[in-house]
Amino acid sequence: MLSACASQPAREPLTRQLPAEPGFARPVAVPDPRAGESAILVAQRERQGRKRANAVIDQFRRWYRGVRQSYGAKE
Numbered sequence: 001m002l003s004a005c006a007s008q009p010a011r012e013p014l015t016r017q018l019p020a021e022p023g024f025a026r027p028v029a030v031p032d033p034r035a036g037e038s039a040i041l042v043a044q045r046e047r048q049g050r051k052r053a054n055a056v057i058d059q060f061r062r063w064y065r066g067v068r069q070s071y072g073a074k075e
Contacts, residue, residue: 022059024059025059028053028056030045
């Protein structure tokens with residue numbers, strides 16, 4: 001019953017090495033509000049921080065799609 005399995009040569013497991021994390025994949029630092037600082041300035045800084053963070057996320061998504069596609073490629 002298992003004779004067909006025995007006739008197949010043993011295969012090495014497929015291994016892959018993911019590339020190092022891209023340089024843009026790092027946290028976005030936004031300074032904490034200072035005592036007496038204008039709420040408008042704090043809000044502007046926070047908004048800019050969110051924009052930078054979203055740019056990092058978008059870049060990472062594009063990078064990940066490329067990695068994912070390369071895994072689907074036959075060698």
